[in-house]
Protein backbone atom coordinates (compact mmCIF):
# COMPACT_ATOMS: atom_id res chain seq x y z
CA UNK A 1 0.00 0.00 0.00
CA UNK A 2 1.10 3.56 -0.44
CA UNK A 3 0.27 6.99 0.87
CA UNK A 4 -1.06 9.28 -1.82
CA UNK A 5 -0.65 13.05 -2.06
CA UNK A 6 -3.81 15.04 -1.36
CA UNK A 7 -4.83 17.71 -3.85
CA UNK A 8 -5.82 21.01 -2.30
CA UNK A 9 -8.13 23.91 -3.18
CA UNK A 10 -6.98 25.38 -6.48
CA UNK A 11 -6.22 22.01 -8.09
CA UNK A 12 -8.43 21.65 -11.20
CA UNK A 13 -9.12 17.92 -10.50
CA UNK A 14 -11.22 18.94 -7.48
CA UNK A 15 -13.62 20.76 -9.81
CA UNK A 16 -14.00 18.06 -12.43
CA UNK A 17 -16.79 15.54 -12.90
CA UNK A 18 -15.64 11.97 -12.27
CA UNK A 19 -16.08 9.03 -14.63
CA UNK A 20 -18.20 5.99 -13.84
CA UNK A 21 -16.16 2.95 -12.77
CA UNK A 22 -17.03 0.29 -15.37
CA UNK A 23 -15.22 -2.56 -13.66
CA UNK A 24 -14.29 -2.95 -10.02
CA UNK A 25 -11.01 -4.73 -10.75
CA UNK A 26 -7.74 -5.18 -8.88
CA UNK A 27 -6.52 -1.76 -9.99
CA UNK A 28 -9.60 -0.13 -8.47
CA UNK A 29 -9.21 -2.19 -5.27
CA UNK A 30 -5.60 -1.08 -5.02
CA UNK A 31 -6.71 2.57 -5.33
CA UNK A 32 -9.30 1.92 -2.58
CA UNK A 33 -6.63 0.45 -0.27
CA UNK A 34 -4.28 3.38 -0.90
CA UNK A 35 -7.13 5.83 -0.24
CA UNK A 36 -7.91 4.17 3.11
CA UNK A 37 -4.26 4.34 4.10
CA UNK A 38 -4.09 8.01 3.09
CA UNK A 39 -7.37 8.89 4.82
CA UNK A 40 -6.27 7.28 8.10
CA UNK A 41 -2.84 8.94 7.97
CA UNK A 42 -4.53 12.31 7.40
CA UNK A 43 -7.03 11.64 10.22
CA UNK A 44 -10.00 12.13 7.93
CA UNK A 45 -13.36 10.36 8.06
CA UNK A 46 -13.78 10.31 4.29
CA UNK A 47 -11.76 10.65 1.09
CA UNK A 48 -12.94 10.91 -2.51
CA UNK A 49 -10.84 9.89 -5.54
CA UNK A 50 -10.42 13.45 -6.93
CA UNK A 51 -8.69 14.38 -3.66
CA UNK A 52 -5.88 12.01 -4.60
CA UNK A 53 -5.79 13.19 -8.20
CA UNK A 54 -7.97 10.44 -9.69
CA UNK A 55 -11.14 10.79 -11.74
CA UNK A 56 -12.81 7.50 -10.81
CA UNK A 57 -16.26 7.84 -9.22
CA UNK A 58 -15.47 6.35 -5.81
CA UNK A 59 -14.86 7.32 -2.22
CA UNK A 60 -13.96 5.72 1.11
CA UNK A 61 -15.28 6.62 4.55
CA UNK A 62 -14.77 5.52 8.12
CA UNK A 63 -17.50 6.50 10.56
CA UNK A 64 -17.74 5.10 14.09
CA UNK A 65 -14.86 2.69 13.35
CA UNK A 66 -16.72 1.27 10.37
CA UNK A 67 -15.11 1.45 6.91
CA UNK A 68 -17.29 2.05 3.84
CA UNK A 69 -16.43 1.90 0.15
CA UNK A 70 -18.80 3.57 -2.30
CA UNK A 71 -18.25 3.03 -6.03
CA UNK A 72 -20.54 4.91 -8.47
CA UNK A 73 -22.68 6.15 -5.55
CA UNK A 74 -26.05 7.79 -6.11
CA UNK A 75 -28.29 9.48 -3.57
CA UNK A 76 -31.75 8.04 -4.19
CA UNK A 77 -33.56 9.64 -1.24
CA UNK A 78 -33.03 12.75 0.87
CA UNK A 79 -35.00 13.67 4.00
CA UNK A 80 -34.97 16.53 6.45
CA UNK A 81 -32.24 19.11 6.91
CA UNK A 82 -29.47 19.59 9.41
CA UNK A 83 -26.75 22.19 9.73
CA UNK A 84 -23.33 21.35 11.19
CA UNK A 85 -19.67 22.22 10.83
CA UNK A 86 -17.61 20.60 8.08
CA UNK A 87 -13.98 20.51 7.13
CA UNK A 88 -12.14 19.00 4.18
CA UNK A 89 -8.73 17.39 3.79
CA UNK A 90 -8.37 19.42 0.58
CA UNK A 91 -8.92 22.72 2.47
CA UNK A 92 -7.08 22.03 5.74
CA UNK A 93 -7.83 24.17 8.78
CA UNK A 94 -10.88 25.80 7.19
CA UNK A 95 -14.29 25.02 8.65
CA UNK A 96 -17.84 26.14 7.95
CA UNK A 97 -21.45 25.30 8.73
CA UNK A 98 -23.23 23.43 5.96
CA UNK A 99 -26.88 22.46 5.75
CA UNK A 100 -27.33 18.92 4.47
CA UNK A 101 -30.16 16.43 4.26
CA UNK A 102 -30.51 14.79 7.69
CA UNK A 103 -31.07 11.33 6.19
CA UNK A 104 -30.05 9.90 2.84
CA UNK A 105 -30.38 6.60 1.06
CA UNK A 106 -27.38 5.85 -1.15
CA UNK A 107 -27.03 3.16 -3.81
CA UNK A 108 -23.50 2.14 -4.70
CA UNK A 109 -21.20 -0.76 -5.54
CA UNK A 110 -18.89 -2.26 -2.92
CA UNK A 111 -15.25 -3.27 -3.37
CA UNK A 112 -16.34 -6.47 -5.11
CA UNK A 113 -18.56 -4.60 -7.53
CA UNK A 114 -21.71 -5.80 -5.76
CA UNK A 115 -24.61 -3.33 -5.47
CA UNK A 116 -25.79 -2.32 -2.00
CA UNK A 117 -27.90 0.34 -0.32
CA UNK A 118 -27.09 2.43 2.68
CA UNK A 119 -29.62 4.20 4.90
CA UNK A 120 -27.71 6.89 6.69
CA UNK A 121 -28.26 9.65 9.20
CA UNK A 122 -26.12 11.93 11.35
CA UNK A 123 -22.38 12.00 10.59
CA UNK A 124 -22.54 9.16 8.05
CA UNK A 125 -25.26 10.97 6.08
CA UNK A 126 -23.26 14.20 6.18
CA UNK A 127 -20.02 12.57 5.11
CA UNK A 128 -21.70 10.64 2.28
CA UNK A 129 -23.11 13.90 0.90
CA UNK A 130 -19.71 15.60 1.26
CA UNK A 131 -17.90 12.76 -0.58
CA UNK A 132 -20.52 12.43 -3.32
CA UNK A 133 -20.22 16.20 -3.85
CA UNK A 134 -16.48 15.71 -4.42
CA UNK A 135 -17.32 13.21 -7.17
CA UNK A 136 -19.20 15.98 -8.95
CA UNK A 137 -16.62 18.73 -8.45
CA UNK A 138 -18.36 20.37 -5.49
CA UNK A 139 -16.70 21.48 -2.24
CA UNK A 140 -18.32 22.38 1.09
CA UNK A 141 -17.25 26.03 0.76
CA UNK A 142 -19.62 26.30 -2.23
CA UNK A 143 -22.51 26.21 0.26
CA UNK A 144 -21.28 29.06 2.44
CA UNK A 145 -22.82 32.48 2.03
CA UNK A 146 -20.79 34.98 0.03
CA UNK A 147 -19.19 36.63 3.07
CA UNK A 148 -18.31 33.38 4.83
CA UNK A 149 -16.98 31.91 1.60
CA UNK A 150 -14.80 34.98 1.05
CA UNK A 151 -13.54 34.80 4.65
CA UNK A 152 -12.76 31.09 4.30
CA UNK A 153 -10.84 31.63 1.05
CA UNK A 154 -8.83 34.55 2.38
CA UNK A 155 -7.95 32.58 5.51
CA UNK A 156 -6.87 29.73 3.24
CA UNK A 157 -4.67 32.04 1.16
CA UNK A 158 -3.16 33.55 4.29
CA UNK A 159 -2.37 30.11 5.74
CA UNK A 160 -0.71 29.13 2.46
CA UNK A 161 1.44 32.27 2.47
CA UNK A 162 2.17 32.25 -1.26
CA UNK A 163 2.66 28.50 -1.39
CA UNK A 164 1.31 27.60 -4.82
CA UNK A 165 1.64 23.82 -4.55
CA UNK A 166 -1.51 21.96 -5.55
CA UNK A 167 -0.86 18.92 -3.37
CA UNK A 168 0.05 18.18 0.21
CA UNK A 169 1.97 15.16 1.35
CA UNK A 170 0.60 13.36 4.37
CA UNK A 171 3.04 11.52 6.55
CA UNK A 172 2.03 9.33 9.49
CA UNK A 173 4.27 11.54 11.65
CA UNK A 174 2.49 14.71 10.55
CA UNK A 175 -0.83 13.02 11.24
CA UNK A 176 0.31 12.10 14.75
CA UNK A 177 1.49 15.67 15.39
CA UNK A 178 -1.80 17.11 14.14
CA UNK A 179 -3.68 14.69 16.34
CA UNK A 180 -1.59 15.82 19.33
CA UNK A 181 -2.36 19.50 18.52
CA UNK A 182 -6.07 18.68 18.25
CA UNK A 183 -5.96 17.01 21.67
CA UNK A 184 -4.33 20.06 23.20
CA UNK A 185 -7.01 22.46 21.92
Ligand code: GNR
Pocket residue numbers: 043044045046047048051085086087088089090126127130131134
Ligand atom coordinates in the same frame (compact mmCIF):
# COMPACT_ATOMS: atom_id res chain seq x y z
O1 GNR B 1 -12.37 14.44 7.65
C1 GNR B 1 -13.40 15.00 7.27
N1 GNR B 1 -14.29 15.44 8.20
C2 GNR B 1 -15.55 15.88 7.89
C3 GNR B 1 -16.28 16.52 8.88
C4 GNR B 1 -17.54 16.96 8.64
C5 GNR B 1 -18.12 16.76 7.40
C6 GNR B 1 -17.41 16.14 6.39
C7 GNR B 1 -16.14 15.69 6.63
S1 GNR B 1 -15.26 14.88 5.38
C8 GNR B 1 -13.62 15.24 5.83
C9 GNR B 1 -12.66 14.49 4.96
C10 GNR B 1 -12.79 14.96 3.53
O2 GNR B 1 -12.33 15.99 3.12
N2 GNR B 1 -13.49 14.21 2.73
O3 GNR B 1 -13.69 14.58 1.47
Ligand code: NI
Pocket residue numbers: 087088089090130134
Ligand atom coordinates in the same frame (compact mmCIF):
# COMPACT_ATOMS: atom_id res chain seq x y z
NI1 NI C 1 -13.59 16.76 1.49
